[in-house]
Amino acid sequence: MKLLVANNVAPFVRGGAELLADRLVLELGKAGHEAELFRLPLGSTPEQIADSMVAAATLDVFNVDRVIGLKFPAYLIPHPDVVIWLIHQFRQAYDPAPVGWPDDPALNPLVEAIRTADRHAFRDATRMYTISPMVADRLRQANGIAATVLMHPPHADQDFRTRPAEDFFVAFGRISDGKRQLLAVKAMRGARPGYRLIVAGAPDSPAVLAEIEREIDENGTSDRVELIPRFIGEDEKLDLVSRSIGSVYLPIDEDSYSYVCYEAAMSNKPTITGADSGGTLTLVDHGRTGLVADPEPEALAACFDELALNRDRAAEMGRNARRLALDLDLSWKRVVTELTR
């Protein structure tokens, strides 16, 4: 089949969605299809976003049997056979502020236009999939559309390993307000002695990093928190998690199970996540594969203590987490079969 995988793009920015799209094109090719990636710039201002909808809607894709749409507005491409595998909706038009746009007479007509365009695209799609239960829930609530959950496999094949727990937790991910590493660092104030927290990842901005450094300074937790404020490579990351007690990951309302949780689980480690962290709950089942805490320092400190002081229990949760991750059956073969059937 001649396939066009359609994603949106902000030029010079690469993240999980870009890696996912690249891997999908590769896997479709391996399965014998002709697959090509098309990246439609989304822009950032409301005017540009309106323009990008026009660009998608006037695109005439010749020599393509099926479009596989991943994101707004790429799935608006007019074609008789569009299969949507939704990474996430354009949340600015659906969620309450601050994720969503504020109620504004200048923006409301565009929000309405986006919702209308989405409604038609979702209705006309040959089939609708989402990459996670979370995205499917939002789709049901916001658009009244039932989609099949087709969880995204990891974009890389990794060399997972497990080592005995040393005396630290890891907190991975881009260091940003959205991932709330600051909250984990604050929790260390009230944590019992005997273990450390390693925060590793590229900071989104110097300000985010400075705030964490100030917190460590002011509360004298420099012997409890280690900061590695840079992008850390695959091998270094897997080595650190393999020697940890467990992983702490506190995003706000994440779209999917998240690679950070998956990598911890595959390394036989439990994860501590937030009750409002969204998709992470796919892999973190409270008390069985990790702990779910209210997003505030005291509650988190209690969770840290619980795992750090009960290593056998932590190790058992880690083993359960790996079993749960394997049960998700995250294979590219399955994704390719579904998207091309």
Place this chain on the structure above:
Amino acid sequence: MRVIVASTSIPHIDGGGRLIVRWTAEAMRAAGHEVEEFFLPFPPGVRPSLSAMVGLRAMPFAGSADRLVAIRWPAHLIRHENKATWFIHHYRQLFDLWHSPYRGVPANEEGIGYREAFRRIDNLALRESRDLFTNSLIVRDRVREYNGLDPEPLFPPLGGDTRRFHTDGYGDFIFYPSRVTPIKRQLLAIQAMEHTRSPVRLVIAGKPESAQYEQELRDFVREHDLDGHVELRFGWLDETRKVRMLAQCLALAYLPLDEDSYGYPSLEASHSRKPIVTLRDSGGALEFVRDGCEGIVAEPDPRSVAVAFDRLYEDRAEAERMGQLSFARRAELNISWPHVLDRLLGEAT
């Protein structure tokens, strides 16, 4: 510098139009720039083009790079505050092919309407480009004629590591590697082999675009007992083998009809220090090859081509001398990535 190189394409068709984009992006990266390539699907045909042009115009690229380089038509319509257009050709059926059998658009009011609409759209997009280049003198002349603008010719070099090309003597065969299609006139090269008097051989290599033309070539070889003189290697020619054959051949044949530019085969011959046999009506190839210097410019007629083939076979010293001039010609025309990048990236570099 952050650069977007944008071009149009038909999905799943890997035409030569993609090579210039990839090679340009690669050369920019090698020079330390951050580059993103965009191949934007664009439909064939005049009618679908109009609405698709609206879509290209809408794509929000503004503000997302320090420079945008637009290549294949009509990528020059993309809006960007610092846009350079490297114009490769017009919508040819409406302009330079209008008076040819390839027009494909009725010469009535509707056809003329499209031509004038496309002309105005081109004018707008070319004029708003901060810098305007063409890939050949011919295309520059066409832009002068159809759009009243005066672009700078900027000749595209070969991409990749060109050190792969080398010279391994001047053998007994003329090599014609190219897409196999009537406009490249492989048949004329084969017909010439009926008239050669020396033992020179001809090797045709490339992917046939139509089964009919492929058959025509095969039939001609068989019917004229040319099997011992002409070798037909239809199909994809892998790069290593092509480089070896370029190294060993006596000369390159490149006989297109009215080509837009000198064509990549000419540059490959140049890198391999080989003379080029081309024709008086081959168009862009003549911007590279001057008769008696970088090769031989023959008449578009089998006897004249045969004389050129024999001459090179019988005087290898002359073939070698022309080969050296063919090598030197690139520097003379400034066909080099440093120059191309300098111009494409503008003042800011």
